[in-house]
Amino acid sequence: MTEPEAQVGESTDRPAPTRRGVHDRLARMAGVHDNGFRPGRTLRLRVEFTRQLRRRRTQLAAAVLLVLPVVIAVAFRVSSSSGSSGGGARPGGGSGSALVTLATTGATNFALFTEFASAGFLLVVVVALFCGDTVASEASWSSLRYLLAIPVPRSRLLRQKLAVGLTLSVGANVLLPAWSFLVGGAFFGWAPGRSPLGGTFTAGVALQRLAVVVAYASVQALVVAALAFLLSVVTDAPLGAVGGATMLVVVSNILDSISALDPYRQYLPTHFQYSWLDALGPTIVWDDMMRGTGAALVYASVFFAAAWWAFQRKDVVS
Amino acid sequence: MRRLGRRRRWALVALGAVVVAGAAAAVSVTRSPTVVTRDRMVAGTPESGAPVELDTTLYLPARTPAPAVLLAHGFGGSKTDLGPEARSLAEHGYVVLTYTARGFGRSGGLIHLDSPAYEVADAKDLVSYLATLPQVLTDAAGDPRVGVAGSSYGGALALLLGAADPRVDAIGADITWSDLTQALFPNAVVAARTDVTGGPGTGAVSAGDVSGGGVFKKMWASELFASASVASSPASPASSLEAQAGPCGRFAPDLCAGYQQAAQTGEPGPGLVALLRASSPAGVLGRITAPTLLSQGEDDSLFTLSQADENAAGIAAHGTPVRMVWRSGGHDGGTSTDELVTSLEGWFDPVLLHGTRPTSSFTITVPGTGISAATGRAVAQTLQAADGYPSSRTIHVPVAGPPQTVQAPAGGSPAAISSVPGVGGLLAAAASTGVPSGLSAVPGQVARFASAPLPTALLLAGGSTISLEITASDARDATLFASVHVVGAGGTDVLPAGLVAPVRLVGLTPGAPRAVTIRLPAVVSSVPAGDRLVVEIGTTDLAYALPTAPRAYTIALTDGVLAAATVDGRILRGGQPWTWLIVGLVAITVLVVGLAAASAGRRRRRTLVAELGGVPVAVDALTKQYGDGYRAVDGVTFRVEAGQVVGLLGPNGAGKTTTLRVLMGLIRPTSGTVRVFGELVEAGAPVLSRIGSFVEGPGLLPHLSGRDNLRLYWAATGRPTADSELDTALEIAGLGGSVDRLVKTYSQGMRQRLAIAQAMLGLPELLVLDEPTNGLDPLQIAEMREVLRRYAATGRTVVISSHLLAEVEQTCTHVVVMHKGRLVAVGSVAEIAAAGRRQLAVEDPDRAMAILAAAGVSAQAVPARRSLEDIFIEMVGEDRD
Structure with a gap:
């Protein structure tokens, strides 16, 4: 303890003169009055956003999402200048993903490709991070109990935390394709989008389709978000919550690849994860996206309900 | 608490174990009921006075009596080809009889191309044979409950048997013909206005109705003829009729002669036409009363989709339920056994197992309309036609192009290659990757009429039509090949399924135009917005018999309208997607309402004392x-x-x-x-x-x-x-x-x-x-x-x-x-x-203690004021551990 401030002044008997101002102020304090506390005003979204946005992990996630499209674009540019160009994919032809071969067509296709490449894992981890870390990290810093002692009503705490976590998740889901669109445009031009099934989209239609893709991917992310949030509430280890939710996706994907599990596979949380691909054809086929949305909402509701139930009853001892 | 955490961890481990165990159980459960097979020679219809034996295999399911299914094989094959399908159906609960048709394998007799007098009569004999088996469920004495199914050669047999034998309860005919003359000598001319050469029918006119007939599909015909005559020669010793040595193999002599004549002249003789007519379901469709499943391949240059169209129209005209399936594959593409069996079971089960009458429907497999989530590649999806079959509609797409003169080379060579028997799909795939479509179009031989880039996506489904004016410069007849290409914005040119429609006109006046309406090949292709449709009229095609003299034709548009055939419907994924969405929305609503109600209830509680x-x-x-x-x-x-x-x-x-x-x-x-x-x-x-x-x-x-x-x-x-x-x-x-x-x-x-x-x-x-x-x-x-x-x-x-x-x-x-x-x-x-013991203050503690000790009272000296620490240690000290 070498606090210069604390040792200033003559350390004689009390009252310590360094704090004279405080003592005087305390002496002047009147009795108690209505302290202006309203449960509905606690932990407002602006406050929670400030708390989360100033965290290093938020900034790091944003940085990854911003750098990734540039890295991919540079990789495509380097490989296409050294090898042959990969245009002209048509139904049934070519090797590998049709989206890959079209990625360098222009802004829209580049955005679609980065979305396809990152939806499986990167965005999952980012969403799990935003929603899984939010309560567990407070517990690990011990700040959770001080929030509850304010008191932020428990239900409200979850609501505000979830609102911010989901907003950040949607933000990531929007940021990646939007930024990819700009990066793709800068690197490969603004040519109209081309469907992997052949044909081109006008700029307006292409943006519509991108919007559908982003919206659906965000709804799908709700499953991961909800599980991560549930784990975040029941555990004090942020890593456990993020890792647990990510593991669910991995396990679900593994099970989904076992065709012998039919017809139960379709109930796996990630079975319809990529159904937004149906929005890239000549006409949008909504069937699987409707199914995927329904499944995601059911899973999310169950996980959220469990999170609320657990947190209302939880003894906060960390 | 730590223990709680441990309990939770165990719960997670247990959950994981349950998931893995469930997966393992689901994987290990495979249906393996015992199927017993029995090989037997069954007497067929005698030929030329000699008995003919048919080589059969009976597949018996675990539970009998059961309805029967008679399976017929494709041309050049034998009963062993049907093993997987038969086993699958038997596991599903049917008694299955497969047999080798006469003229093939170990069966006796000669090939008559599904002639009513021979092959169809054989099949009737087999139905009677099934009626004698105790394992087969019967509707009446001598009338087994039986479905008949087959692909191609077997499919036509199924239709012909269904028309000839009222005991048949259900029919499944896959990739087969309606009119064999039309299939082998096609002509795409629908109507000719100035000088009518064909009937005003909806389908392509059959060869016999057009003077001069159609264009001989020589490659397919020779392929089939060769495959049957070669394959059957080594297997004949078991048959009672000795295989004929020489070019005819086991073909019946009349058929063989007819073919050889047609192969030389490019036109069918009257004898051959009569034989082919007899072997065609087209003439007997009205007699079919059993519910019929018709599936036709979209990659099929032998029996096109229009062949199935005609069968369906003929059967449905009399109120018989028809399910039409346009499936992927065909004679040019692959065929998946699983897909066929599933489709067959879906049709036979209601009729044969449950005794209900199925409803008509029409599904189309549309290639390249979906993207596989696993691989990101284009995959086919199934479209359910909105109004059942035929549910077709035409969309008028303007096409433009100046009149163009095209040359037909002497000797018909070089010729365009659109499809090669059996590998048509391969060529289509090659073209689709952006290979210049030089194979399917030889420069100078092709007239092109292109549309503008399509404003909206279009599903080409069925045979589109276009009206043209054709002028032959110095000939009295014309042989042309019409097709519709899909040309992408990037210049890619795709000929859907590699199909062309041959056009044959006769009785032309040199230099005088003839207006004709042509039915372009029936294809299924999803054309995205921004692509163009290009109608191409060429003079050559390797797969067909071509005139040997050099010609020149001038091709011009009449009204510049391509009547593109399409089908309205929606992509079928099975089940009700709305249910999922509604359940999801209900779940989230319940959650939100429940949370709101819970927190409102909590707020209302007052606890003040x-x-x-x-x-x-x-x-x-x-x-x-x-x-x-x-x-x-x-x-x-x-x-x-x-x-x-x-x-x-x-x-x-x-x-x-x-x-x-x-x-x-x-x-x-x-x-x-x-x-x-x-x-x-x-x-x-x-x-x-x-x-x-x-x-x-x-x-x-x-x-x-x-x-x-x-x-x-x-x-x-x-x-x-x-x-x-x-x-x-x-x-x-x-x-x-x-x-x-x-x-x-x-x-x-x-x-x-x-x-x-x-x-x-x-x-x-x-x-x-x-x-x-x-x-x-x-x-x-x-x-x-x-x-x-x-x-x-x-x-x-x-x-x-x-x-x-x-x-x-x-x-x-x-x-x-x-x-x-x-x-x-x-x-x-x-x-x-x-608190604690009372204190006594004395002036001289030492003396007081001595006095007290003498008086027998124990005493001890303590500090004047006891600290809290002493009290505390005293309070908790005795049971500290």
């Missing part, structure tokens, strides 16, 4: 037992009055912190209550806002500075900024310039002081501090004591927990002593210090 309104803390019979059975607090009751500084004193594990946790609403008591200013303390109780707390160490955000921590904490309370007393709190913390550094750089003591300052933000009425002097230096401790004393002097209340006795003694006015979860003593410091 008025007479305790002035009492900062009233703990009543508080007990807290943790999940593992440990009682941290056991029946503790005490009160804290306003203006007191109360010390909660006890050794580690006495239950002080647990009591404070309950006081803060962090944990729920097992029983008993804690009231603060009369209000019951529970999670989120508004009265908690009147408490400032510091319990079990600081809880600060490490990534923020000390000042920002306090500012954000106050912001989180939502109370007016002016009430925060931030400066006072910061002064109490005494962090100086460090207050603007990040908290993660702080020492333990600095965090401690910042956390106490946080507890004092807003100067709460009740201040709860847990071990506040840990990590403080003596000067700071003295300072803290003075702050707390002054704080209480304002009428506010302070509760401190500590195991440092001196600390409590010097700071507090009152003390609550706890030990092992129980209350040991409560009172003012003075009372507690005075």
